[in-house]
Amino acid sequence: MNIVAILKMVPDVVEEFEVAADGKSLDIEFLRLIVNERDEHALEQALILKELLGGSVTALALDAPDIDDVLFTALAKGADRAVKVTGVEEGLTTRSAASILAQTLPNVPDLLPAELILTGCQAIDDIDAQAPALLARRLQLPYLGLVSGVEVDASTNTAKVAKEFAGGVRGEFELTLPAVLGIQAAEKPPRYVPVAKVRAAMKEGEIEEVTAPVASEAALIDIIEMNVPEVAGRAEMLEGDADEIAARLCDVLVERGLL
Amino acid sequence: MAGNVLVMADQWRGELSDITYELLALGRELADGLGVSLEAVIVGHQLGELPNKLGAADVVHCLDNPALADPVPDAVSQALAEVIKQQEPAAVLIPWTNVAADLLGLLPAQLDAPFLNFCQDVRVVDGQLEARCVLYGGKMEAKVVGRARPLILGVLPGARSAEQGRVDGAPTVVAASVAIQDSGVHFKSYVEPEAGDVDITQQEVLISVGRGVQSGDNVKIAEELAAELGGAVCGSRPVIDQGWLSLSRQVGKSGAIVKPKLYIAAGISGAPEHVEGMKDSDTIIAINTDPGAPIYSVAHFGAVEDATDVLPALLDAVRAKKG
Numbered sequence: 001m002n003i004v005a006i007l008k009m010v011p012d013v014v015e016e017f018e019v020a021a022d023g024k025s026l027d028i029e030f031l032r033l034i035v036n037e038r039d040e041h042a043l044e045q046a047l048i049l050k051e052l053l054g055g056s057v058t059a060l061a062l063d064a065p066d067i068d069d070v071l072f073t074a075l076a077k078g079a080d081r082a083v084k085v086t087g088v089e090e091g092l093t094t095r096s097a098a099s100i101l102a103q104t105l106p107n108v109p110d111l112l113p114a115e116l117i118l119t120g121c122q123a124i125d126d127i128d129a130q131a132p133a134l135l136a137r138r139l140q141l142p143y144l145g146l147v148s149g150v151e152v153d154a155s156t157n158t159a160k161v162a163k164e165f166a167g168g169v170r171g172e173f174e175l176t177l178p179a180v181l182g183i184q185a186a187e188k189p190p191r192y193v194p195v196a197k198v199r200a201a202m203k204e205g206e207i208e209e210v211t212a213p214v215a216s217e218a219a220l221i222d223i224i225e226m227n228v229p230e231v232a233g234r235a236e237m238l239e240g241d242a243d244e245i246a247a248r249l250c251d252v253l254v255e256r257g258l259l
Numbered sequence: 260m261a262g263n264v265l266v267m268a269d270q271w272r273g274e275l276s277d278i279t280y281e282l283l284a285l286g287r288e289l290a291d292g293l294g295v296s297l298e299a300v301i302v303g304h305q306l307g308e309l310p311n312k313l314g315a316a317d318v319v320h321c322l323d324n325p326a327l328a329d330p331v332p333d334a335v336s337q338a339l340a341e342v343i344k345q346q347e348p349a350a351v352l353i354p355w356t357n358v359a360a361d362l363l364g365l366l367p368a369q370l371d372a373p374f375l376n377f378c379q380d381v382r383v384v385d386g387q388l389e390a391r392c393v394l395y396g397g398k399m400e401a402k403v404v405g406r407a408r409p410l411i412l413g414v415l416p417g418a419r420s421a422e423q424g425r426v427d428g429a430p431t432v433v434a435a436s437v438a439i440q441d442s443g444v445h446f447k448s449y450v451e452p453e454a455g456d457v458d459i460t461q462q463e464v465l466i467s468v469g470r471g472v473q474s475g476d477n478v479k480i481a482e483e484l485a486a487e488l489g490g491a492v493c494g495s496r497p498v499i500d501q502g503w504l505s506l507s508r509q510v511g512k513s514g515a516i517v518k519p520k521l522y523i524a525a526g527i528s529g530a531p532e533h534v535e536g537m538k539d540s541d542t543i544i545a546i547n548t549d550p551g552a553p554i555y556s557v558a559h560f561g562a563v564e565d566a567t568d569v570l571p572a573l574l575d576a577v578r579a580k581k582g
Contacts, residue, residue, distance in 0.1 A: 013396045013528060026399060041500070085536035094552050095374075121360070124395045124530075126376050127403065133364020142332060145361040148512070160447070164513040165271070165357050168452030168506050171330070184411035184513070189501050220373035224389070224402040227556055231553050235545065235561035237310070245562045248574035249544060252560055256542055258464065258521045259488065259580060 001055030005046040005120035009033040009064040036118025044186035076201040095129035102138035120144040121182030136180035145182030216230040268301040269354040280424030283315035304328035314428030326439035333442030341437040363413040373405035393513035396530040397553030398499025447516030464490025471526020472499040488514030511536035525565035
């Protein structure tokens with residue numbers, strides 16, 4: 001059972017966001033980047049399946065700030081290989097990034113065919129594509145997204161997969177492997193790994209580097225303008241410390257007949 | 260006819276959701292702005308009268324096929340791609356729901372067409388469609404255009420009112436025939452949510468917790484506050500993913516749509532997929548340390564403060580008030 005888990009960096013939304021000088025992109029110079037949360041779940045699901053069925057997990061990512069730490073962390077969590085795709089431009093849109101991945105994956109030594117390619121079903125910067133679907137189409141593999149449970153039956157080379165619909169309803173699907181899955185949530189929260197273990201992975205582990213193809217695809221969309229939306233237009237903002245805010249909220253509840 | 264606006268109906272388990280009508284209202288505006296027809300496409304099997312319920316459209320393409328009886332994204336994507344190739348629309352509006360979510364990835368990839376995701380609004384500007392897209396969990400927005408046709412747009416709930424799109428009409432229903440190839444993805448069955456827990460859609464007071472409550476222990480304080488106010492606790496996606504609350508307590512796209520009298524959002528940033536589940540609550544109070552959190556755009560009252568400080572203070576204050 002060989003699984004590829006694809007990880008991508010995105011800005012941490014707890015930070016203050018500003019528009020870059022070009023007026024149409026996010027200024028990421030001072031922003032902290034973190035792993036796309038859904039991708040963390042994809043890695044976790046890959047590790048869970050490996051623990052159950054054996055085989056290997058390869059964590060793979062396009063080059064980005066702090067990506068080495070992320071890949072070493074993946075090794076510390078239990079991934080067997082870490083692969084970094086180098087030579088990629090900064091600020092790629094999702095479509096360009098997914099297209100690079102689709103071209104690169106077949107060229108990584110001993111990677112494909114993998115039974116499963118798992119990655120987050122979406123990311124907060126997906127303006128022009130959903131990466132796993134595009135990857136599946138380009139690699140001509142079956143695809144399902146919004147996945148929150150995976151069971152593999154090695155004897156039939158199939159996976160039983162739970163997909164989220166609305167109102168807490170899930171659909172059960174069967175996929176022929178190999179396949180690409182867009183993970184919404186792993187069966188368990190992503191595991192914590194102590195810093196000491198990550199340091200050990202940095203000493204003993206290795207990140208394999210693969211060069212991205214030179215030609216990137218032409219963009220199909222144009223961002224004309226980017227803005228920080230006005231968010232406080234409607235809310236009456238309450239000032240003070242926690243006790244003062246609590247007292248004012250209590251008054252609001254009484255005024256509105258809720259207390 | 261080439262150049263029209265095509266709306267995909269959100270049909271699931273024999274029902275049309277509100278967003279279908281929101282998109283028809285939006286689609287009508289765009290079609291009028293471009294001087295073209297508004298067409299709809301509905302996908303499924305044994306659709307019965309559903310195509311006739313899309314009265315706002317001039318033409319409804321009906322893809323009624325046993326292979327489309329279940330929502331297998333790849334099959335639906337194949338079918339839609341076929342209709343789009345035949346009809347050559349200028350734009351295709353796809354509802355951003357969990358039923359249609361995978362199409363937003365598959366369809367543009369299959370057609371190699373431009374795709375605009377997370378559209379909150381679309382307008383005709385100088386004869387061209389311009390979308391306002393929400394990015395980074397609602398912390399940024401962008402005006403975006405496509406470079407080619409057909410332009411595929413993933414439209415979020417709330418772009419227009421559903422009432423606007425509920426029009427009595429007699430659209431021309433065209434039965435479209437397509438061949439669906441086996442994609443290696445097969446639907447087996449639905450798994451309904453576990454019964455027995457509190458039904459959060461029936462609560463008048465909801466204390467909703469998000470990532471900002473930081474630990475499962477703080478969820479207990481929210482539970483105590485909910486008990487004092489005669490309500491229940493619910494949460495956003497990260498809290499469910501952490502296992503601090505069960506799936507039945509999730510508010511938003513994958514969970515429940517709630518409209519309580521009081522919704523206290525504690526430590527919730529307000530990503531679009533959460534907001535669509537609670538924005539119609541009577542009174543919304545948001546507590547979050549981030550002054551730029553999008554939750555404040557739907558809240559009636561807000562406090563830029565740590566929810567882990569405000570929740571216990573509010574619990575004490577409520578208890579004191581009740582004596």
